[in-house]
Amino acid sequence: MDTDVVLTVERAALRFGQRMLWKDLDLQVRRGELIAVLGANGSGKSSLLKVVLGQLRVSSGTVTVLGSTVRRGDRRIGYVPQQRLAPDGLPLRGRDLVALGIDGHRWGISHPSRRRRQQVNHLLASVGAETYASASLSSLSGGEQQRLRIAQALAADPQLLLCDEPLLSLDLPHQRLICDLVDQARHRLNLGVLFVTHDINPILDKVDRVLYIANNRFRIGTPDEVMTSEVLTDLFDAPVEVIRHKGRILVAGIPDQDPYHHPADALDGEKVLR
Numbered sequence: 001m002d003t004d005v006v007l008t009v010e011r012a013a014l015r016f017g018q019r020m021l022w023k024d025l026d027l028q029v030r031r032g033e034l035i036a037v038l039g040a041n042g043s044g045k046s047s048l049l050k051v052v053l054g055q056l057r058v059s060s061g062t063v064t065v066l067g068s069t070v071r072r073g074d075r076r077i078g079y080v081p082q083q084r085l086a087p088d089g090l091p092l093r094g095r096d097l098v099a100l101g102i103d104g105h106r107w108g109i110s111h112p113s114r115r116r117r118q119q120v121n122h123l124l125a126s127v128g129a130e131t132y133a134s135a136s137l138s139s140l141s142g143g144e145q146q147r148l149r150i151a152q153a154l155a156a157d158p159q160l161l162l163c164d165e166p167l168l169s170l171d172l173p174h175q176r177l178i179c180d181l182v183d184q185a186r187h188r189l190n191l192g193v194l195f196v197t198h199d200i201n202p203i204l205d206k207v208d209r210v211l212y213i214a215n216n217r218f219r220i221g222t223p224d225e226v227m228t229s230e231v232l233t234d235l236f237d238a239p240v241e242v243i244r245h246k247g248r249i250l251v252a253g254i255p256d257q258d259p260y261h262h263p264a265d266a267l268d269g270e271k272v273l274r
């Protein structure tokens with residue numbers, strides 16, 4: 001086994017009933033590598049992360065994390081789920097959310113130890129969230145909550161980090177900040193990262209490779225290899241224009257959203273697990 005590889009996907013396909021999301025997917029994520037996962041709505045980006053988390057099973061092919069078949073609750077994987085703001089009145093402080101990442105997998109009430117408190121403080125400091133760590137989660141802004149989610153995802157010392165649209169509904173400065181935090185964590189911990197995003201620009205300078213999924217198909221390569229008019233026109237089977245302007249990538253002409261896609265469906269990965 002190549003010990004530098006944290007995730008291996010081989011000839012994998014995912015279908016829901018008659019509907020194929022992707023097939024023949026081959027992907028290796030190496031330690032310290034950041035891969036942006038892009039694609040149309042409903043192309044199966046979040047589902048790919050759920051496969052790696054063991055919440056969905058591939059229809060064919062294999063997926064291994066550090067040499068073992070995927071399973072639920074693998075502490076070697078950190079996960080930043082798609083952002084949903086904490087509901088009003090939730091009796092949880094920022095530091096409680098982070099602590100859940102350390103011992104949330106155990107049953108029963110945890111006993112706060114000095115060591116655990118130190119661990120939480122260290123994680124809070126790593127994302128610059130000390131000043132609001134004792135405030136209730138629901139009183140915090142989207143960007144502040146997102147920093148805490150990253151700290152929570154890093155709590156178990158993962159080797160692979162999965163981020164599902166962590167920039168959603170954040171303003172530009174906060175998007176940059178979240179990208180910087182993920183990037184710092186991957187360098188500090190030598191993490192492999194899969195980063196699902198609609199817009200590559202906020203993370204462009206940190207991305208090693210892009211996995212672009214559309215129309216059941218995909219392309220993998222550096223941003224320069226994948227983010228071109230030729231490649232996206234081929235993937236979408238429609239004229240797509242990619243323009244580079246002042247270091248940003250602008251994409252025009254992506255066909256309308258997937259007609260099957262109902263965002264609420266994507267929240268329930270359990271339905272197809274039997």
Ligand SMILES: Nc1ncnc2c1ncn2[C@@H]1O[C@H](COP(=O)(O)OP(=O)(O)OP(=O)(O)O)[C@@H](O)[C@H]1O
Pocket residue numbers: 016021039040041042043044045046047048258260261262263265266267268269270271272
């Ligand atoms: N458990 C499930 N059972 C059946 N269909 C599902 C299930 N989970 C997701 N889907 C469908 O699979 C498609 C892909 O969903 P997924 O959330 O992976 O897409 P996505 O690429 O992340 O989309 P978006 O960019 O909108 O977040 C969607 O059409 C969704 O409705």
